[in-house]
Amino acid sequence: MTPISSLASWPQTLAQKLIARAAGLPHVAVGEVVTCQVDLAMFHDSSGPRRLKPMLDALGAHIWDPHKVVLVMDHYVPAQDADAQRIVQIARDAAREWRLPNVIDSEGICHVVLPERGHLRPGMMCVGGDSHSPTGGAFGTYMFGIGATEMLGVVVTGEIWVQVPRTLRMQWTGQLARGVCAKDMMLHMIARFGMNGGQYQAVEFAGEAVMALGMQERMTLSNMSAELGAQAGLIAADDTTCAYLHAVGVNKEALHNAHQWHTDAQAECEDFHFDATVLSPQVAAPHSPANTRAVGDYVDVKLDVAYIGACTGAKLEDLRAAALVLRGHRVAQGVRLLVAPASARDQAQAEREGVMQVLRDAGAQVLPHSCGACAGYGETVEEGARVISSTARNFKGRMGPASVQVYLASPWTVAASALRGRISDVREML
Amino acid sequence: MKTSRVWKLGADVDTDALAPGAYMKNGIEVIAQHCLEVLRPDFAAAVCPGDVLVAGPNFGIGSSREQAAGALVHLGVRAVVAPSFSGLFFRNAFNLGLLLLTCPEAEQLRDGDAVTLVPAGVQRDNGALLPCQAIPDFLMNMIHAGGLMNLLRLRSQGKHHE
Numbered sequence: 052m053t054p055i056s057s058l059a060s061w062p063q064t065l066a067q068k069l070i071a072r073a074a075g076l077p078h079v080a081v082g083e084v085v086t087c088q089v090d091l092a093m094f095h096d097s098s099g100p101r102r103l104k105p106m107l108d109a110l111g112a113h114i115w116d117p118h119k120v121v122l123v124m125d126h127y128v129p130a131q132d133a134d135a136q137r138i139v140q141i142a143r144d145a146a147r148e149w150r151l152p153n154v155i156d157s158e159g160i161c162h163v164v165l166p167e168r169g170h171l172r173p174g175m176m177c178v179g180g181d182s183h184s185p186t187g188g189a190f191g192t193y194m195f196g197i198g199a200t201e202m203l204g205v206v207v208t209g210e211i212w213v214q215v216p217r218t219l220r221m222q223w224t225g226q227l228a229r230g231v232c233a234k235d236m237m238l239h240m241i242a243r244f245g246m247n248g249g250q251y252q253a254v255e256f257a258g259e260a261v262m263a264l265g266m267q268e269r270m271t272l273s274n275m276s277a278e279l280g281a282q283a284g285l286i287a288a289d290d291t292t293c294a295y296l297h298a299v300g301v302n303k304e305a306l307h308n309a310h311q312w313h314t315d316a317q318a319e320c321e322d323f324h325f326d327a328t329v330l331s332p333q334v335a336a337p338h339s340p341a342n343t344r345a346v347g348d349y350v351d352v353k354l355d356v357a358y359i360g361a362c363t364g365a366k367l368e369d370l371r372a373a374a375l376v377l378r379g380h381r382v383a384q385g386v387r388l389l390v391a392p393a394s395a396r397d398q399a400q401a402e403r404e405g406v407m408q409v410l411r412d413a414g415a416q417v418l419p420h421s422c423g424a425c426a427g428y429g430e431t432v433e434e435g436a437r438v439i440s441s442t443a444r445n446f447k448g449r450m451g452p453a454s455v456q457v458y459l460a461s462p463w464t465v466a467a468s469a470l471r472g473r474i475s476d477v478r479e480m481l
Numbered sequence: 482m483k484t485s486r487v488w489k490l491g492a493d494v495d496t497d498a499l500a501p502g503a504y505m506k507n508g509i510e511v512i513a514q515h516c517l518e519v520l521r522p523d524f525a526a527a528v529c530p531g532d533v534l535v536a537g538p539n540f541g542i543g544s545s546r547e548q549a550a551g552a553l554v555h556l557g558v559r560a561v562v563a564p565s566f567s568g569l570f571f572r573n574a575f576n577l578g579l580l581l582l583t584c585p586e587a588e589q590l591r592d593g594d595a596v597t598l599v600p601a602g603v604q605r606d607n608g609a610l611l612p613c614q615a616i617p618d619f620l621m622n623m624i625h626a627g628g629l630m631n632l633l634r635l636r637s638q639g640k641h642h643e
Contacts, residue, residue, distance in 0.1 A: 084617065097505060098545065106630055110637055127506070134506040182496075182545040182569055198547030198573035200629050207633055212619070246493060247539035251568025280542060282568055339493065427502030446497040446543060448519050 062315035064218040065285050066253035069193035069312070073176030079215045081319075087213050090175040091119050092205050095161050097126035098180030100145035101138050102199035103206065114149055115209040121153040121170055122146055123161035126422045159394025159420045162186035162274060162362040166266070167396055169299045173288035173312040178205055183362055183443065185276040189269040190296070191288035191312035196277065216252040216282055220320040223260035225328030230477040232372065233264055233271040234364060234441065234461035238333035239325070241278050242343035249281030255314060256286050260327035266295040267368040274363050275443055278340045287313035332477055334439075335459035338447040346464060349474045356438040357382065357469035358450075359462050360391035360418070361425040364441025367397040367406075369462040374406040376466035376477060377413035383472030391418035391425075413469075424450050431455075439468045484606070485533040485559055489592035490520060492537030496570065499541070499549035509548060509555050516552040530557025533598070535590045537563065540581075541570025550574040562587045562603055562613070575620045578628035583614040 061078050063071065071079045073087035094103070099122055107113070114120060124142055127135040146154045155164045162183050165171055173191030178184065180202045187194030197205070205211050221240060241248070256272045264272070269286050276284025286292075288309040296306060314320060331345040359365050359373055370392060382388045390410050392398035398420050401407045411417065418424075424431055425442040431451035432438055438450060438457045445457035458474060467477035498519050504512045517524040534540075534553065540563040541549060550573045553561065560580040564587050574581050584603055589611065590596065597604040602613040616624075626632045 084619070110630075110633055112633070112637060138506060180545060182543065184545070196545040196569055198545050198550075198569070198576060200547055200576040201572055204576070204629050204633060245539070246542050247565055247567060250565075251571070280539070280567060426505075427497070431503070444497075444543065446495045448501055448503075449497045453519050 062317035064253070064318045064320060065191070065255055065287055065312060065314045066193065066216055066218050066283060067318070069174065069176060070213055070215055072174060073193070081215050081217050083215045084212055085215065086210050087176050089119065089178055089205050089209055089211055091121065091170060091177040092202065093121045093123065093161055093165055093177065093184070094180030094202055095122070095126055096124045096128065096139050096142040098199050098202065099142060101141045103203055104141065104145050106200070106203045107206070110207065112207045114206045117149055117151050119209070120151055120206065121155065121165060122151050123164060124156040125160045126426060128157040128421050129419050157421070159396065160362040160422055162270070163366055163393040163397065166190055166270070167299060167394060169296065169301045172296060172301055172305055173292060173309040178202070178211055182277045183274050185281065185284040186270050186274040186362060188273040188276065188283050188285040189266060190292055191286065191309065193283055193285070195282045218253045218255050218314065218320045219249065219281070220255045220257055220314070220322045221325065222322055223256070223258040223325045223327050225260055225326045226263065227260060227327045227330060228478065230463045230481050231330050231332055232461050232463060233268040235330055235333040236325070236327070237272055237275040237278070238335050238340065238343040238459065239330060241275065241335070241340045242333070244279055246278055246339060246341045247280035249276060249279035251280060251282045253283045253285055254279055254281040255320070256284065261286060262289060262291070265368060266291060267366040270366065271363060275340070278443055332461060332464045334464065334474060335445060337445055337456045337458065340444060340459055346460070346474065346476045349458065350476060352458065352474040353437060354386055354439050354468055354472060354474065355436040356432055357386055357388045357465050358424060358438055358440040358442065359465055360389065360423055360440070361442040362393055363443040364462050365391055365393040367400055369441060370397065370401045370406050370410070371404070373462045373466040374409040376463055376480060377470065378409045380413055380470050382414040382469040386469050386472050388413065388415040388469045389418055389424070390415045391423045392420045395420050427451060439465050439474060441465045483531060484595040484597050485531050486529065487533055487535050487590050487592060487594040487596055488521070488524065488528060489590065490517070490534060490536040493539045493542055494520065494536050496541060496543035496546055496549040500546050500552050505546065505548065509551050512548050513552040513555040516556060525556060528556050528558065531559050532557070533559050533596060534561045535563065535587050536561065537588055538565045539567060540565070541567040541574070543567070545569055545573070547573040547577060550577045550579050554579050560598060562590070564588065575623045576629040578624055578626070580624050584611050586611045
């Protein structure tokens, strides 16, 4: 895909270029409301067919282009009870009835399996029926979350309205210390700006410390743009992006213009500067991701559960990080370590690398590769438990009863804390 | 002019509080019974159609689950008044026909106050006006139609007649 404005003299941000292309305009101005053609709509068992089908049927309408739809079963699988079974069955029946060519059933969490199957490419305009849909922004894709009724509008018309956002550019210089990762960068930014600090604008992650990250770490940044309250969390496409996409089967022709998807040098951004070199592991205390401080402020908080899961914190790179900490050790007595890998492919690769065995040997209980306890939909945590989790949200009541206390941290920090039975600084253990 | 009773909430009211994950398997009538129970256990049972929610900044942060707005619609909440909203919640609310008023001074209002919604903002019973940001026409059309579903229905009927 080529930005229409690539030769124009009006400098544009990455967000503007992506929206202009989808709107069929040479350029767009901040604040303008435009109608975009949607290249891909993703929804899952919870937000998708069970909500969409009754509305589509009531309208007598059809999906505008089934080839542009990806359905993922990840929230209610494996089904824990009759209600969950019913919801998943509705999704499977709809997949057949609508003749959807792209259905990913019980093979991982939507935001991870979508790029893993090559569905995202730089330059696309995508929507997802899930708030962590900004994850797609790591691929130079404009992707954002919408609710079920708005998804109905998309699948009927193929269009969505967008108000062209300002770009808040997070410039990260320096180099992360060992044991400090994208999750820590995000928690740090959320603490600084707050959970609505993104003001539903576009956040762009840039600078040498961002471009040094692998794709799954970049996905963690874009993923938690949701917790910044941004509409999209973008990263310019580069060689790392192209190498990942090529490896998952995206052909070279589809990528030949990938490097054009970046913010022009003279484009107007609000810039914020961070130094990765001095960043400590970060921990968000209950009940908000914005309640973040350096890990040192929370050491000695005793724990009952350590959870490595979700699209945010259980991808292959996250599992590898946990294994580096846990290798040859057992978790502390009284601590339950739960690991729910983000996708079947990531789990299989972690198995081949011996990573899963390291986790099991350390005492981890391996849960299904689905959203699970993160959304409070699957297995939840017991009354009064203190949890450290690699997930994205620690709202009251999210992972179980309102009495559950959830601390958010990186997979490195979760693993280190599981070993000591209390929140710990992973740098002391590497 | 119809007056509305104010239900006052704090800042950062999230979608898990509005539509708790544990009840997401259920229909909106069940989810609505548990709406805001972690913050105001009495809310769902006591709220009356036409009442107004008033909250601090960042109302509706969190999930894309539109049941967060749908539960308020189901309970008959007329509008939510707050200094700022989550962008995703904002879209969902208008898509479901729920009016959101962005009101910098919302926090001056107290629980139990009687207010009147007027075109320029929220009027207190002493006549004082708390101004609200203007809402674009295409979003007000969504409110008048009762949500996007009804707009799509009208549009499909329009095509039908052509």
